[in-house]
Amino acid sequence: MPKTTTWDERALLLLGVLTTQSQHGYQINDFIENRLCRVADMKKATAYAQLDRLHAAGMIEIEIAQVGNRPPRKVYSITEPGRALFHDLLATNLATVEAPAFAGDIGLMFMNHLPRAEAIAALRRRLAQLDTLIANQPMPPPHGGKLNLDLAVDHIVAVRRADRDWLATTIDRLEAEATLPNPHPQAAANPLS
Amino acid sequence: MPKTTTWDERALLLLGVLTTQSQHGYQINDFIENRLCRVADMKKATAYAQLDRLHAAGMIEIEIAQVGNRPPRKVYSITEPGRALFHDLLATNLATVEAPAFAGDIGLMFMNHLPRAEAIAALRRRLAQLDTLIANQPMPPPHGGKLNLDLAVDHIVAVRRADRDWLATTIDRLEAEATLPNPHPQAAANPLS
DNA sequence: AGCCCATTAGTCATACTTGACTAATCAAGA
């Protein structure tokens, strides 16, 4: 038999959107890019590619609907196998911890290559950004029925707040260390050791 | 003039590794996949592609070194322009907040599509995994000189702990709600409304 | 002597992602 395709969180996202309600492409993209933008990030072309894969696998079906003289809509609906797949993907997703990889940590690793003052100033800017983000956190627009956006947003806010606290504490610690004799005397530019 | 290439955290990672010390390819990959695996994630083929791009842009240079009769080593070294680029990328990285997108939040959004008990059981498995990860957090092997792995690992641990706390609290709340009259009576399987 | 594994170097096909683009209809403002 053919090797079973591997489905990821993008399939879960689309199946979830379609489980809530059959939709046509424009609606799907609009929904993802406007309503779910803080939780998910998928572009139009990616969505179409995934929808094609899901259709080819029989997880969704497509009907054409004509409204007036407008270009015909393709309405995507989830099938029974699709519901089963959605169920499995959802249960797995809920039960699994993802390996986090923060791009910001790359910089932290190499922080000692900058002069202390410069590094701390940069981290301070990061902290200011975080504060702004947390303060201006817009509450998501009200949503209908089964979609639990609040929970996901709440999670993001919680993690961001922890990030902020860690950063504030770390900056303080680094500053305290900076007043002591410099433990890294070679921190300035140093070509050809 | 040609459009300036966009450099990302992968370039930062490689430049950082080479700033610490000139290395040949095998060393670089070994270092990233063994020592930095908890902070960064870059595969061999990706590293070589990035090294090529950096070399084409004059950010690193390559010398051939022969050791015995072994296959010749290509030793990659950072150039002066490379150091400047590294400095800029590092300062930017430290000063910037990344938009986080957690795959796990996709599931949270659709949680109401599962029966409450099943969803809570799945989240409990996620929590157990998180606890294990936090408990078994291996301290990174000691590192030399300017590499500040501890800081990045500390950050990851802090965020993970916040994640764990949020999850524990959320599970409790969901369970409390579950004992009340079900606010989502259609939570069970419900084909064709 | 012979065999296997680690070291050292990459390459390549494949898959995934996305910015930019095309096309047509209709409502509303100028």
Added chain:
DNA sequence: TCTTGATTAGTCAAGTATGACTAATGGGCT
């Protein structure tokens, strides 16, 4: 009336990421 922007459909080229693969050497084990 004409133009513009939103609605609706996608496509395609170009870039990125990576699993799987090839090749050669040398040290150590049987």
